[in-house]
Amino acid sequence: MTLNRPRVQILLSTYNGAAYLDEQIESLINQKDVEVQILIRDDGSTDDTVAKLITLEQRYPKQIRLCPESNVGVIASFFDLIQRSSETFDYYAFCDQDDVWMPNKLARAVAQLREKDESQPLMYCSATQMVSQNLEHLKVWPADIPRPLSLYNALIENVCVGCTMVFNKQTLQLVRKKIPATLNNVIMHDWWIYLCTASFGEVVFDPEPSIWYRQHQNNVLGGSTDGLVSKWRKRLSRFVKGKNQYILSKQARQFVQLYGQYMPSQLYRDVDQFLDSYQKGVLSRMKYIGQSPFYRQSRLDNWIYKFVFILGKL
Structure with missing residues (x-):
C-alpha cells in the first residue's frame, strides 16, 4: 500500500x-x-x-x-x-x-x-x-x-x-x-x-x-423492481392503512430540533413554514402546498407528496 x-x-x-x-x-x-x-x-x-x-x-x-x-x-x-x-x-x-x-x-x-x-x-x-x-x-x-x-x-x-x-x-x-x-x-x-x-x-x-x-427474497430494503402502477398502488395502500403516516413530518421535526439553530436562515424559515403549515387545517395546507419549495424528483411522486400533505398524513 x-x-x-x-x-x-x-x-x-x-x-x-x-x-x-x-x-x-x-x-x-x-x-x-x-x-x-x-x-x-x-x-x-x-x-x-x-x-x-x-x-x-x-x-x-x-x-x-x-x-x-x-x-x-x-x-x-x-x-x-x-x-x-x-x-x-x-x-x-x-x-x-x-x-x-x-x-x-x-x-x-x-x-x-x-x-x-x-x-x-x-x-x-x-x-x-x-x-x-x-x-x-x-x-x-x-x-x-x-x-x-x-x-x-x-x-x-x-x-x-x-x-x-x-x-x-x-x-x-x-x-x-x-x-x-x-x-x-x-x-x-x-x-x-x-x-x-x-x-x-x-x-x-x-x-x-x-x-x-x-435483490433477493431476504432483502428488507432497497429499490423495487415493481412496475409503475403496482408501485403506486402499494404506496397509496401503505398510506391509507397508516403504515407510513406521519413518518416524514416526525423526522423533519426531529432534524430541526437538533440542527435548526445551525441552519442557514432561509433554509430554517422554509422548513419552519413547512412544519407550521402542516400543523394547520386542511385549507391552510392546500394554500401552502401550491407554493411549497419542497419537491420529490418525479412528477408523479410530487403529486403524491402534495396529496398526502393536504390529507395531513405526511
Missing part, C-alpha cells in the same frame, strides 16, 4: 448474511487506488455470519475490524458504526451485507468529492446496477435524478442509496455532533445523512453505477 492513497473506512452492518459475505468482502478488499479498513458491526446474527467474519478477519487482520454485538436493528446498528468510526480516515462509506462492489467504486467517489470544496460536509452517492441473487442484471436504479439534491428534496424524499454513499470527515463530524437521543423518528440512517449533508454542504450524484445491488 502506498501512503498517499486516500484512506477510506467502510462501515458494514451484518445480520444473518452469511451466504454472500465472502464475495462481498473480497470486492471491498480489492478496491483500486484507495486504502480501506472495514469496520463491521454484526447485529446479533444467528446463522454462520460471525464465524465467517472471524475467518475473514484472520485472513485480513489489517483491513477488517469486527464488533459482534446484540440485535438493535439496522438503523441503530449503522448509527453505532458512525459512533465507533475513527476520524483518522479521509472518507467513509456505508456498505450493505449482500452487494458486490465494482473495483473502482471508492476511487470514483473520492475523485468526484475532491473536485468540491472539502472544507464543507460532502457526500457522494450513485446509481446502482440492480441484479438478481446470481448477479444477473435487472436494471439501473435510480435511473434519473432530474432536480437538485438539496434540503428541499431531502426533507421529503431520499434518493441516495445508502450502500453507494461515500462522505468526508466533515460530514462524519456533523452527524456525530447531534445524534438523536432516540432513533424512533429517524426513517433510515442514509436518509438522515442526506438531510445533514444537503443542509450544510453538498451532495454529488453519479449516474454511473459502481455496485451490483443484489
Whole structure:
C-alpha cells in the first residue's frame, strides 16, 4: 500500500448474511487506488455470519475490524458504526451485507468529492446496477435524478442509496455532533445523512453505477423492481392503512430540533413554514402546498407528496 492513497473506512452492518459475505468482502478488499479498513458491526446474527467474519478477519487482520454485538436493528446498528468510526480516515462509506462492489467504486467517489470544496460536509452517492441473487442484471436504479439534491428534496424524499454513499470527515463530524437521543423518528440512517449533508454542504450524484445491488427474497430494503402502477398502488395502500403516516413530518421535526439553530436562515424559515403549515387545517395546507419549495424528483411522486400533505398524513 502506498501512503498517499486516500484512506477510506467502510462501515458494514451484518445480520444473518452469511451466504454472500465472502464475495462481498473480497470486492471491498480489492478496491483500486484507495486504502480501506472495514469496520463491521454484526447485529446479533444467528446463522454462520460471525464465524465467517472471524475467518475473514484472520485472513485480513489489517483491513477488517469486527464488533459482534446484540440485535438493535439496522438503523441503530449503522448509527453505532458512525459512533465507533475513527476520524483518522479521509472518507467513509456505508456498505450493505449482500452487494458486490465494482473495483473502482471508492476511487470514483473520492475523485468526484475532491473536485468540491472539502472544507464543507460532502457526500457522494450513485446509481446502482440492480441484479438478481446470481448477479444477473435487472436494471439501473435510480435511473434519473432530474432536480437538485438539496434540503428541499431531502426533507421529503431520499434518493441516495445508502450502500453507494461515500462522505468526508466533515460530514462524519456533523452527524456525530447531534445524534438523536432516540432513533424512533429517524426513517433510515442514509436518509438522515442526506438531510445533514444537503443542509450544510453538498451532495454529488453519479449516474454511473459502481455496485451490483443484489435483490433477493431476504432483502428488507432497497429499490423495487415493481412496475409503475403496482408501485403506486402499494404506496397509496401503505398510506391509507397508516403504515407510513406521519413518518416524514416526525423526522423533519426531529432534524430541526437538533440542527435548526445551525441552519442557514432561509433554509430554517422554509422548513419552519413547512412544519407550521402542516400543523394547520386542511385549507391552510392546500394554500401552502401550491407554493411549497419542497419537491420529490418525479412528477408523479410530487403529486403524491402534495396529496398526502393536504390529507395531513405526511
